[in-house]
Amino acid sequence: MNFGPRQRTTDSPQNTPQKRTTENPVSLEESPKATTAALADEWLKHQTCMMHRAKTEYVEASSTLDSENQIMDSDENTTLSEAKQAINRFVDERDWLQYHDPKNLVMAMMSEVGELADKFRWISNQKSHEFAASPEHAEDVADELADVMMFAIELASVCNIDIATAINSKLQKNAERYPIEKAKGSCEKYDRL
Numbered sequence: 001m002n003f004g005p006r007q008r009t010t011d012s013p014q015n016t017p018q019k020r021t022t023e024n025p026v027s028l029e030e031s032p033k034a035t036t037a038a039l040a041d042e043w044l045k046h047q048t049c050m051m052h053r054a055k056t057e058y059v060e061a062s063s064t065l066d067s068e069n070q071i072m073d074s075d076e077n078t079t080l081s082e083a084k085q086a087i088n089r090f091v092d093e094r095d096w097l098q099y100h101d102p103k104n105l106v107m108a109m110m111s112e113v114g115e116l117a118d119k120f121r122w123i124s125n126q127k128s129h130e131f132a133a134s135p136e137h138a139e140d141v142a143d144e145l146a147d148v149m150m151f152a153i154e155l156a157s158v159c160n161i162d163i164a165t166a167i168n169s170k171l172q173k174n175a176e177r178y179p180i181e182k183a184k185g186s187c188e189k190y191d192r193l
Helices: 036-051 061-063 078-091 102-119 123-132 138-158 161-178
Strands: none
Touching: 036 061, 078 138, 102 138, 123 138
């Protein structure tokens, strides 16, 4: 299933972002006589397309999602695509996509990271393990982490980033920066190894 940019659906044609095609790319090399205004207009159309995603199909997720409560199964039984679909459905049903531009999603994610960090403030490293696993705090930690993860997944969708591809690419870069023979057991940054 494609999780590319979603577009907000609307009855008003002037509010509907236009999809970018290979027939109308904007570049100075291809359009040397284009005016700054025309380039800016095309850039804005492109940005609008990238920030809004089309309504997602949820049929594939129905086997692991309760359609009324959108409850997913465990990590072992839920794919990343199904998690994306559940988040997209939640956002779409509330008409929140209009607020989910990259800047606001990053700010929301950072706010949730702050709430998660607050749970661990002023406790030792060892106590943090005990705190996260304790029955009285585990659900709070999981809730805050879920907020962070949901905003991260929504940001990836809005920015048209394939999460698995991005993670794989970053792991390859990190493997080059942190070769096992130099980095094993060390917390030094790659330029200090």
